Structures are given as structure tokens and as C-alpha cells.
Amino acid sequence: MLGRMNILCRKSFLHLCRQLAVADGYGANSLNMSRDPLHVKMSGSEFPLILGRDVSGTVMECGLNVKYFKPGDQVWAAVPPWKQGSFAEFVVASANEVSLKPKSLSHAEAASLPYVALTAWTALVNSCGLSKEKCPGKRVLIIGSSGGVGTAAIQLLKSWGAHVTAVCSGNAFTVMKDLGADDIIDYTVASLQDQLKTKDPFDAILDNVGGTSEELALQYLKPWSGATFVTLVTPFLYNNDRLGIADGMMRTGVTLVSKVMKHYCKGIHYRWGFFAPSGPFLDEIGELVDAGKIRPVIEDVLQFSDVRKAFQKLEAGHARGKTVIQVVDPKK
Ligand SMILES: NC(=O)c1ccc[n+]([C@@H]2O[C@H](COP(=O)([O-])OP(=O)(O)OC[C@H]3O[C@@H](n4cnc5c(N)ncnc54)[C@H](OP(=O)(O)O)[C@@H]3O)[C@@H](O)[C@H]2O)c1
Numbered sequence: 001m002l003g004r005m006n007i008l009c010r011k012s013f014l015h016l017c018r019q020l021a022v023a024d025g026y027g028a029n030s031l032n033m034s035r036d037p038l039h040v041k042m043s044g045s046e047f048p049l050i051l052g053r054d055v056s057g058t059v060m061e062c063g064l065n066v067k068y069f070k071p072g073d074q075v076w077a078a079v080p081p082w083k084q085g086s087f088a089e090f091v092v093a094s095a096n097e098v099s100l101k102p103k104s105l106s107h108a109e110a111a112s113l114p115y116v117a118l119t120a121w122t123a124l125v126n127s128c129g130l131s132k133e134k135c136p137g138k139r140v141l142i143i144g145s146s147g148g149v150g151t152a153a154i155q156l157l158k159s160w161g162a163h164v165t166a167v168c169s170g171n172a173f174t175v176m177k178d179l180g181a182d183d184i185i186d187y188t189v190a191s192l193q194d195q196l197k198t199k200d201p202f203d204a205i206l207d208n209v210g211g212t213s214e215e216l217a218l219q220y221l222k223p224w225s226g227a228t229f230v231t232l233v234t235p236f237l238y239n240n241d242r243l244g245i246a247d248g249m250m251r252t253g254v255t256l257v258s259k260v261m262k263h264y265c266k267g268i269h270y271r272w273g274f275f276a277p278s279g280p281f282l283d284e285i286g287e288l289v290d291a292g293k294i295r296p297v298i299e300d301v302l303q304f305s306d307v308r309k310a311f312q313k314l315e316a317g318h319a320r321g322k323t324v325i326q327v328v329d330p331k332k
Pocket of ligand 1: 167
């Protein structure tokens with residue numbers, strides 16, 4: 001039975017994201033705390049666990065309090081990781097996670113965007129304080145610009161008038177140029193540090209790679225000017241998996257506070273970014289899509305029977321945008 005604010009969608013397409021790690025158990029301790037208690041109680045565990053976050057399809061049924069959507073609407077959404085996912089023909093989402101699909105996109109195209117665009121949006125808007133009004137004249141560096149989040153972030157920033165420097169490997173240069181990147185750095189030909197030294201300092205950095213790139217890139221922000229570094233690669237779920245919730249949260253808190261304080265003393269804001277589901281933000285992203293300012297970057301569209309192949313492809317890395325799975329034939 002549907003909750004009052006829930007919507008049941010029949011899906012045409014979905015795309016793959018951080019599902020490889022989740023399939024390996026990544027985040028289980030934290031996500032199980034927030035999972036639907038009925039689901040966990042009925043099966044005694046989180047299994048069977050449905051992976052997949054993105055939805056693009058047709059509304060089949062609406063809960064009693066859902067006013068904004070009706071059966072037959074064409075919608076897109078990204079469902080949060082503590083809910084059952086979208087590798088299925090039907091998915092239940094809350095009304096505030098859903099948005100009307102941009103008219104200019106097919107379902108295959110629409111399925112490639114919500115999760116990565118919302119992740120880029122929350123990192124840039126909520127963590128860096130960037131927006132249409134604040135971006136003109138700002139210099140932003142994106143490390144790991146050729147994957148799902150990076151390609152969405154470049155387009156959001158360009159649509160708001162920022163100057164974007166993209167860090168990727170050489171064979172992604174054409175895609176980066178097509179998306180509007182102003183400056184491109186190939187991290188495979190020379191050290192990133194040597195190449196960043198030749199650039200003017202940045203107002204914001206979005207780090208999609210983590211590891212050594214964090215300490216290195218932080219030096220290239222403009223200190224004492226409100227400059228912000230945001231990374232999507234955080235130890236939050238990993239610490240909870242490894243140490244349990246209480247110790248994991250403690251370790252995470254200590255790490256975050258010490259990094260924030262250390263960089264604050266040098267005049268830099270240090271932040272962690274997280275995906276957050278949001279129908280209203282998707283409405284705004286959808287407007288940019290229909291205005292031709294954001295387009296999907298799709299590497300491959302595979303059939304539902306080829307999910308295993310899609311996972312193997314993801315495991316190989318070097319994504320150039322997104323891989324989409326066709327769940328049902330949209331013509332049927
Ligand atoms: N915190 C959150 O809520 C959240 C949400 C979504 C994603 N994430 C994280 O954010 C990161 C990016 O996600 P995604 O979906 O965009 O991943 P993705 O699609 O796999 O893209 C990663 C990209 O980074 C490139 N890359 C790898 N090493 C690099 C380096 N040293 N310098 C520059 N580029 C490099 C890869 O291409 P090449 O190897 O060919 O260069 C690939 O194009 C992942 O670590 C993911 O786990 C976090």
C-alpha cells in the first residue's frame with residue numbers, strides 16, 4: 001500500500017552510480033539505520049536489497065495527500081540510498097523527491113541525470129554557496145571532471161557564468177570542451193601540482209577524486225576571500241562500517257572538525273558534500289535542461305538483462321558520463 005505522500009512509478013530507464021560499492025556492503029551500517037523498518041522487520045535484514053538510485057518513468061498511483069502529481073505524469077527522481085532502489089520495473093518514491101521530467105529529454109536521457117546533478121547541486125550550492133547570482137567572475141576547479149558528477153557540475157557552473165577549470169585525463173578533453181570547460185588540465189601528463197602552479201587561484205574547488213588531490217588542491221584557493229573546498233569523497237560511511245555507528249561517528253566528527261579548523265585558520269572553508277534527494281532542486285535542473293544549458297552525457301545504454309555487464313564496465317573505471325539501463329520498453 002502506498003503512503004499518503006508516496007508515488008508509484010513504472011520505470012522505463014535507470015542509470016548506475018555508486019552501486020558497485022553498495023553491492024559490496026559499503027555504507028550498510030549507516031543505511032540500515034534509516035531503512036524502512038517494515039522492510040527490515042519482514043525479512044529480518046536489508047535483503048533483498050534493490051540497488052539503483054535514478055528513476056525516469058510514468059506515475060502509476062499516488063498517495064492520498066499527493067496533490068502535485070497524477071497517474072500518467074512523466075517524472076524523474078533520485079531515490080535516497082536508505083530506500084529500496086530503482087533496479088526494478090516499479091519504484092515507490094516520496095512526492096518531494098519527484099519532479100516532472102524535462103520535456104526535451106527522452107526517458108533514457110532523463111535517467112542519466114538526477115543523482116549526479118543533485119549531488120553536484122548540493123555540493124556547489126549548499127556547500128560552496130554558489131548560485132546563478134554568485135557565479136559570474138568566479139573561478140572554479142573540478143577535479144575528476146569527466147565522470148557523472150563532474151560532467152553535471154561543469155554544466156551547472158557554466159550555465160551560471162563561472163569560469164571552469166576541469167581536471168581529467170587527455171582522452172576526455174573533447175567532452176570537456178563540448179560541455180563548456182574554459183581550461184582543461186590533463187592529470188596524466190605531468191604532476192597536477194606543477195600544472196596548478198601556472199594557474200590563477202580559485203574561488204571554489206569541487207573534488208570528486210579524494211586522496212592526495214585534497215591536500216594538494218587546497219593550496220590553490222584564494223585565502224581570506226570566502227573560498228571553499230568541497231570533497232565528495234568522505235570517510236563517513238566507511239568509518240561507520242569499520243568501527244560501528246558510535247565510534248564511527250566520533251571518528252568522523254573529529255576528522256571533519258580538525259580539517260575545518262585547520263583550513264579555517266588559513267582562510268579557507270573546508271566542506272564535505274553529500275547527495276540529497278530533492279524534487280524542487282530537480283525542477284530547477286529540469287528548467288536548465290529544457291533551456292538547453294544542461295544535457296545528459298551518456299556513455300552507453302544497456303538492456304536490463306545486461307546489468308551484470310554494466311557493473312563490470314563500471315568496475316573498469318574511466319567513466320565518461322553515465323551508463324543507462326533500459327528496464328522496460330517505453331513503447332510497450
Ligand atoms: N558524497 C556523496 O554523496 C557522493 C555522491 C555521488 C558520488 N560521490 C563520489 O564522488 C566521486 C565521483 O562520482 P562519479 O559518479 O562522478 O564517478 P565516476 O562517474 O566514476 O567518475 C570518476 C571520474 O574521475 C576520473 N578520475 C579518476 N582519477 C582521477 C584523477 N586522479 N584526477 C582527475 N580525474 C580522475 C575518472 O576518469 P579517468 O580515470 O579516465 O581519468 C572518471 O571519469 C566518487 O568517488 C563517488 O563515490 C559521492
